[in-house]
Amino acid sequence: MTRIRRIAHLDMDAFFASVELLRYPQLKGLPVVIGGGRRKVDELLLDRYAGLPLAKIPIDAFPLLKDYVGRGVITTATYPARQFGVGSAMGMMKAARLCPQALVLPVDFDQVRRFSRAFKGIIREIAPLVEDRGVDEVYIDFTDVPGGQREGGRVLARLIQKSIFEATGLTCSIGVAPNKLIAKMASEFDKPNGISIVYEADVQSKIWPLPVRKINGIGPKSEEKLHRLHLHTLGDIAAQSREWLVDNFGQAYGGWMHEASWGRDDRPVVVESEPVSMSRETTFDRDLHAVRDRQELGAIFTDLCGRVAEDLRRKGYVGKTIGIKLRYDDFRTATRDQTLDHYTADAATIRRAAGQCLKRVDLGPRLRLLGVRVGKLAKLGEEPAPPAKGQVDPQAHAVQQHTPDLFADQPGG
DNA sequence: TCTGGGGTCCTAGGACCC
DNA sequence: TCTGGGGTCCTAGGACCC
Numbered sequence: 001m002t003r004i005r006r007i008a009h010l011d012m013d014a015f016f017a018s019v020e021l022l023r024y025p026q027l028k029g030l031p032v033v034i035g036g037g038r039r040k041v042d043e044l045l046l047d048r049y050a051g052l053p054l055a056k057i058p059i060d061a062f063p064l065l066k067d068y069v070g071r072g073v074i075t076t077a078t079y080p081a082r083q084f085g086v087g088s089a090m091g092m093m094k095a096a097r098l099c100p101q102a103l104v105l106p107v108d109f110d111q112v113r114r115f116s117r118a119f120k121g122i123i124r125e126i127a128p129l130v131e132d133r134g135v136d137e138v139y140i141d142f143t144d145v146p147g148g149q150r151e152g153g154r155v156l157a158r159l160i161q162k163s164i165f166e167a168t169g170l171t172c173s174i175g176v177a178p179n180k181l182i183a184k185m186a187s188e189f190d191k192p193n194g195i196s197i198v199y200e201a202d203v204q205s206k207i208w209p210l211p212v213r214k215i216n217g218i219g220p221k222s223e224e225k226l227h228r229l230h231l232h233t234l235g236d237i238a239a240q241s242r243e244w245l246v247d248n249f250g251q252a253y254g255g256w257m258h259e260a261s262w263g264r265d266d267r268p269v270v271v272e273s274e275p276v277s278m279s280r281e282t283t284f285d286r287d288l289h290a291v292r293d294r295q296e297l298g299a300i301f302t303d304l305c306g307r308v309a310e311d312l313r314r315k316g317y318v319g320k321t322i323g324i325k326l327r328y329d330d331f332r333t334a335t336r337d338q339t340l341d342h343y344t345a346d347a348a349t350i351r352r353a354a355g356q357c358l359k360r361v362d363l364g365p366r367l368r369l370l371g372v373r374v375g376k377l378a379k380l381g382e383e384p385a386p387p388a389k390g391q392v393d394p395q396a397h398a399v400q401q402h403t404p405d406l407f408a409d410q411p412g413g
Numbered sequence: 414t415c416t417g418g419g420g421t422c423c424t425a426g427g428a429c430c431c
Numbered sequence: 432t433c434t435g436g437g438g439t440c441c442t443a444g445g446a447c448c449c
Contacts, residue, residue, distance in 0.1 A: 035417080073417050075449095088449090091415045134420090134449040219447045252423075253446095281418060321441085331416070335443060371418085 006142040006153045007269060008127075008176045009183035010160065012119065013192035015136035016076035018170050019115050020105050023054045024062075031081035031102040033065060036072035036092055059103075066100030068092050071283055071368075075107055079192065119164045119172070126160055131269045139180050141269040152176060152197040161195065181265035182207065184216045203263035208235030215260055222249075237261035274377070275317065279325075280307045281371025287329045290363035290406055297370065298407035304372040305354055309347035312374060318343035318383060319374035322353035326361055327369035336360045339376065343383045350374060355405035363406060 012018070016034040021027055049057045074095050077086045084099035095102070116135040124130050127148070129141035140160075142148030147156045153176030164172055171193040175186025178200045185207065189196035198206055212234060213223045229248065231237055237245070238261035246254035259265065282304065288297055312318060322344075323337030336357035344350065354372050378384060404410065 069414085071414080071417080073415095075417085089416085091417095093415055137449070217447070221446060250424090276421065277419095279419065283417060286414090323442095333444080337442065339441065369417090 003143060003149055005178055006148055006176055007178065007180050007183045008140040008142050008153060008157060008160075008174055009180065009187040010123065010138050010140060010172050010174045011187045011191075012136040013171045013173060014076050014078055015115075015170070016107055016112055017078045017105075019112055020108070021078070022169055023111075024057070024105075025055055026057070026059055027062070027078075027103060029080060030059070030078070031084060031086070031099055032078045032105065033074045033081055033086060033092075033095060033099075033102050034076045034105050034107055035074040036068060036070055036104060036106055062103040062105070064100065065092070065096045065102040065104050068096055068104055071285070077102075115168060115170065118168055119170065122163050122167055123160055126163065127156065129269050129271055131271060139183065139269050142176060152199060154195055154197050157195045157197075161193070178263075179265040180267055180269070181216065181260055182263050185210065185214055188214070200263065204235075207263050208233060208238060208261075210234050212237060217256065217260065222253075225249075234261045274379075275315075276377060277373055277375035278308055278311050278315075278317065278319070278377070279323075279371055279373035280304045280311070281325060281369055283327070283369045284367070287366035287368050289366050294407060297367070298409060300370055301354070301358075301372070301407045302351055302409075304370065305351040306347045308372050308374050309345055309350055312345035312377075316380045317377045318345045318380050319378070320344075320376040321374065322350055322357065323373040323375060324354050324357045324361070325369070325371035325373065326367055329366040329368055331368070334361050337373070337375070342386065343378055345374075345380070352402055355408060356402070358405045358407065 017032055020032070020034060048061065070092060072092045074086065074088055074090045074092060076088055077095075081099055081102050084102070086095045086099050086102065092104075112135055120130060120132070120138060123138060123140060127140050127142060127145045129145075131139040133139060142153045142156055145156060147159070150156070157174040157176055161172060161174060164170060173187050173191045173194045173196075175183045175189065175196045175198065177183040177186050177198040182198050182203070186196040186198045189198075189206075210233060211223075212218050212226050212231060213220075215234060218226070225248075226232070226237070231240070237257055240258070242255060242258040245258050248254060249257055282300060284300075290297060320343050321337050321339045323335060326334045328334070338353050338357055340349075340353060350372065
């Protein structure tokens with residue numbers, strides 16, 4: 001028997017919410033949303049019910065979505081909550097109108113990371129070629145794994161599902177297909193706790209009827225443009241010539257769209273990769289003004305720089321391009337960056353360079369978000385060599401004279 | 414009180430080099 | 432003096448994803 005390429009996409013079901021439900025099983029079957037952030041719901045509960053096992057905390061002790069105040073978005077909604085139209089990335093305020101009786105819990109990142117490592121470890125023991133796609137998703141290459149070809153991959157998928165559930169109590173959905181693109185769509189066909197097998201010959205029947213938005217790579221903007229061109233399904237795209245798609249969407253994107261609509265994708269499962277950038281950003285509780293709220297902004301800015309520096313240090317990276325990100329009260333975004341002539345992970349150096357960037361951006365309107373980014377990363381000790389002594393690096397900009405930026409601590413300020 | 418935080422990749426113009 | 436390409440890096444913005 002010849003082996004055919006079989007790629008799986010595994011997606012944990014309502015991951016953040018399911019992790020919380022392990023601790024609070026009394027919430028099973030109820031509409032629950034995870035997100036928001038600022039409210040320390042757990043601490044609140046633990047204070048009131050100190051000594052009581054978490055599973056015994058009465059349901060009416062949990063905060064309701066209708067009482068939520070803040071700028072957060074929903075990270076995950078349980079399936080009962082989704083019945084009300086509530087979903088991830090939705091603003092909490094909007095969600096509260098749709099399902100006021102839902103319960104709210106904050107994200108527990110440590111707990112989520114623990115379970116993320118756990119389920120990925122279990123998968124790797126069964127099938128070693130795993131590509132990380134965030135905390136709750138992976139691609140797995142089934143092609144050469146023993147049993148990976150049986151029933152198109154269903155047997156191996158079942159084994160992985162069962163192993164994860166037995167070790168963690170969490171369920172997942174798996175799609176197995178000839179490539180990543182189709183596997184990703186397939187994992188959604190039978191959610192939650194489902195397995196879906198798709199073969200190359202199924203593209204017309206299973207992929208073409210889907211709305212264009214279902215493909216990984218077509219977002220809200222492209223969907224809107226496709227609709228304007230009267231294309232609604234992937235089959236509609238497949239019916240267009242490559243030339244027409246290139247004319248309308250450009251060489252790269254149009255060409256990709258053509259291939260994708262025919263279910264063609266030869267991207268490998270990438271087991272290891274290096275980070276390109278690290279960043280920290282924060283949205284304020286209320287919009288802040290560069291002058292009127294200078295002190296508060298200055299403290300936040302310095303703190304963000306310190307946190308990025310700490311991330312770099314902890315992970316063993318240095319970076320060369322320092323950047324800032326601002327979001328104005330009208331939600332417009334501005335970014336500025338500056339490439340240094342050396343690599344750094346030093347908080348004060350990052351703070352200084354970010355401060356220079358700050359001077360090149362409009363600080364008139366009020367701000368809702370501030371971010372700091374370090375890009376052009378290299379592993380500490382493996383930085384590319386700088387230009388030889390006596391030569392001038394033509395790309396390195398002249399080092400600017402350092403003068404304090406607006407958010408800098410000032411004497412007596 | 415609409416719209417979090419952490420990422421990747423692409424595009425496009427200008428600088429600069431060969 | 433005028434006219435070229437090819438290539439890389441830097442920067443700003445934007446689309447998209449989890």
